[in-house]
Amino acid sequence: MQLIDGSKIITEACVRAGADVYVGYPITPSNWFYAYAQKRFPLFLAAPDEISTLQWMSGFSAAGRMPVTATSFPGLALMVESLNMAYMMELPMLIVVTQRLGPSTGSATTGAQGDLLLLRGAISGGYPVPVFCPSGFEDCWNLAYEGIKTAIRYRTPVILLTSKEMVMTHRSFDLSGLPEIEKVERPKAEPGRPYQPYRAGEDGVPPFVPLGDDVRQVRLNASTHGNLGLIQKESPEAMANTRRLQEKLEQNIPAFTFYGLDEETGAEELIISYGISADAARDAVAALRSQGKKVSLLIVKTLLPFPPAILDILERYEKQVFVEENLPGLLRELVYGQARRKNTRSVNKIGSMITPSEIINQTGGEAFPTG
Amino acid sequence: MPFCPGCGHGIAIKNLSKALEGAGYDPLDVIVVSDIGCAGLVDPVLATHTIHGLHGRAPALALGISLGLSNPGKKVLAIQGDGGATIGLQHLLEAARRNVDMTLIVLNNLLYGMTGGQMSGLSTLEFKAGRHIEDDAPPFDIVRLTHEAGAAYSSRVTAPGDFKTHFAEALATPGFALVEVACLCPSHGVGKMKELVSVASGDLGLARRREPARVAFKETAPLFEKGRQTEAPFHSGIKERLGIVIAGSAGGGVQSTARLIANAGILSGLHATMKGEYPITVGTGFSLAEVILSTKEIHYTGLEVPDAVVAVTTDGLAKARSRIKPGTSVVLDSKLEESASCPNAIYGDFQKEAGKQGAALFAAVFWLVKEGMLEADALLEVARKHKHAKSLVEVIERGVGVG
Missing domain, CATH: 3.40.920.10 (Pyruvate-ferredoxin oxidoreductase, PFOR, domain III)
Structure with missing residues (x-):
């Protein structure tokens, strides 16, 4: 056991997974990533702002590197247009988003879970960006790796959605139990064949050739384009290419569906949480069970695109309690929209972490203060 | 050429292609990073690698490509208009400050052509006066700005006969090289060379000897060893x-x-x-x-x-x-x-x-x-x-x- 923080675990996992360049602009509460990255990444670059950050990362990615950055909402807001560019060009990269209390600048040192629906709508047209959410240090390690792997495998930006308390609280942790991480290589298109930068295989993913290749011409494009990477407006080929962006992730969701499920036989009630609030939910479930209540716990780790396998679990439970550190209930809205669903309650809060007692209260158990 | 008839961009791109050939580059030795706007229409006429990004961000995207390339000897060439240069002025200055190895061509037709001819931050006072536009703010001088920021080479050119020399000098410069090219815009701006000469900012060439930015991908030590198990030899009285x-x-x-x-x-x-x-x-x-x-x-x-x-x-x-x-x-x-x-x-x-x-x-x-x-x-x-x-x-x- 050693005392360690989530920022350190994520940074180390990224580099072991093959990330080789960190570009960043410091912003609380993601500053520890910046500090660790300076020590650990093969190349570290300090960008003058978050727009530059994502543009530089896109350049590195197009040249065949695997870039990472970390930011929080104000920086993410600046990145949105460039995120769309990287998404359209199909450039792998990992963006760690450390949530803090908003709106706007809000409170830099107060945690929150307020950015899920921003990410759901970040790509114009509603196309999905994979968003993974760690709910503990093992997840920090595994999902950072899965994030790099997914980004490279499916040629897409991936978001690792964390929050202040997840990456800045030190915890004792047994690192020896973590699985080995193998470096993920960026696969290159086989040489010798005619190359079209956006002609995809059956998996919906076009083989990658870096800019500057000696024999194959590479054209990348953020505007609507055909297989050659040149602008085409509304042609069937260009529309098919644009539709593919949606399809390539949706058809491959099983490969990056992550969740934790702790089911109790005979339970009719399901507590659903993610990220930092899942910690309180774990304690609440243990307490409720000790009081004789039958309750199951679902911790969602792939938030976007929302996995059908997780919907299947939800459908098994009539009573549901969504636990998340925001006021409107963003995950609940992601799943059920504005629909009025019977037997569904929410535990919401801002300004500090949701406590186990607050969840217990909503679940009909006997609340107790956590000492 | 994908431009309006008589557009200055076409003349500039033809000269740029000749300069690249003259410098001995094969098409696949060149990566063109194109911006949004009329200047960003160049991709299809080029046999080089091309990457077409966002408005104003071409120099920033080019910076990442230049520093990320694993095969030296490639030329990274960003092309943008005056609208792109002002929307992302920070990116010009940052690339110049770091003296990142790239050539940036700014095709300055003194206005926003694609959206109907609105004034830009590089529109000159003379140009605006001739159009009775009440705006007495002078244009940015991106040649002086990039030079002051640290660029190895910054120049401005108006007469097409001089393009080749400026492009050749810029391409031969290791480090950040900028060429601002005054361009005709018969559709919304200046249609005749004679008028362009009278309203464009004057030609200028500034250079400094400076090593280009270099980066190294280093071997680093792990932040922690995951195999380490600590012992717990002490006793605690904490009950729970x-x-x-x-x-x-x-x-x-x-x-x-x-x-x-x-x-x-x-x-x-x-x-x-x-x-x-x-x-x-x-x-x-x-x-x-x-x-x-x-x-x-x-x-x-x-x-x-x-x-x-x-x-x-x-x-x-x-x-x-x-x-x-x-x-x-x-x-x-x-x-x-x-x-x-x-x-x-x-x-x-x-x-x-x-x-x-x-x-x-x-x-x-x-x-x-x-x-x-x-x-x-x-x-x-x-x-x-x-x-x-x-x-x-x-x-x-x-x-x-x-x-």
Whole structure:
């Protein structure tokens, strides 16, 4: 056991997974990533702002590197247009988003879970960006790796959605139990064949050739384009290419569906949480069970695109309690929209972490203060 | 050419292609990074690699490509218009400041062509006067700006006969090279060369000898070794869980005290969490830390009812006071006795005994060992490995002695 923080675990996992360049602009509460990255990444670059950050990362990615950055909402807001560019060009990269209390600048040192629906709508047209959410240090390690792997495998930006308390609280942790991480290589298109930068295989993913290749011409494009990477407006080929962006992730969701499920036989009630609030939910479930209540716990780790396998679990439970550190209930809205669903309650809060007692209260158990 | 008839962009691109051939580049030795706007229409006429990005960001995208390429000898060539140059002026300056190896061509037709001919930040006063536009703000001089920022080469050219020389010089420059090209826009702006010469900013060439930016992808050491197993040779009297708040002032060792206690807990076979809270300013104001030690794995890391609050300064107590609940043990510096109005608190001369830097550690150790929560040896074991081992060990030994 050693005392360690989530920022350190994520940074180390990224580099072991093959990330080789960190570009960043410091912003609380993601500053520890910046500090660790300076020590650990093969190349570290300090960008003058978050727009530059994502543009530089896109350049590195197009040249065949695997870039990472970390930011929080104000920086993410600046990145949105460039995120769309990287998404359209199909450039792998990992963006760690450390949530803090908003709106706007809000409170830099107060945690929150307020950015899920921003990410759901970040790509114009509603196309999905994979968003993974760690709910503990093992997840920090595994999902950072899965994030790099997914980004490279499916040629897409991936978001690792964390929050202040997840990456800045030190915890004792047994690192020896973590699985080995193998470096993920960026696969290159086989040489010798005619190359079209956006002609995809059956998996919906076009083989990658870096800019500057000696024999194959590479054209990348953020505007609507055909297989050659040149602008085409509304042609069937260009529309098919644009539709593919949606399809390539949706058809491959099983490969990056992550969740934790702790089911109790005979339970009719399901507590659903993610990220930092899942910690309180774990304690609440243990307490409720000790009081004789039958309750199951679902911790969602792939938030976007929302996995059908997780919907299947939800459908098994009539009573549901969504636990998340925001006021409107963003995950609940992601799943059920504005629909009025019977037997569904929410535990919401801002300004500090949701406590186990607050969840217990909503679940009909006997609340107790956590000492 | 994909441009309007008579457009200056076409003339510039033809000359640029000739300059690339003249410099001996094969098409696939060149990566063209094109911006949004009329200047961004170039991709299909080029047999080079092309990447077409966002408005104003071509130089930033080009910077990443230039530094990320693993095959040296490739030429990164960004092309944008005057609209792109002003929307992303920061990117020109940053690439110039770093002297990143790339050539940037700014095709300046003095206006936003694609959206109907609105004025840009590079529209000259003469051009605006001729159109009766009431705007007396002079244009940016991106040649001087990039030069001042550190560019190896910055130039402006108006007559097509001179394009080739400027392009050749820029392409031959290792580092950041800018060529601003005055361009005709028969659709919305100046349609005749004679008028363009009279309204464009004058030609200019500035250069400096400077090594281009270089980056190295280094081998680095892991941040931690994941195989390391620590032993827990010490004993703790904590029955289930102990939550303690330590509060003091900046520079008072509050955070390092909390970390030390958490580590001593781990050495005693406990699970531990530790988190800090302090203002963004350094060296002033409060500093507060929370430590939880538990015999079971800790999930929720908040502390609703602390078992103990240790405060050694006025700032610290002010921040921690609301955390004191019925049943919380309170340990305060005796200097706070008059103002604290905490009759049940335990008071000690912590500041007097250990100074401002040692008081928090002294007080926390005093209480933890007195209550049998942790062994003094566990705390000392951690302190001995600290970079300030000598002073920490001294404070702990005296804190324990008081008990």
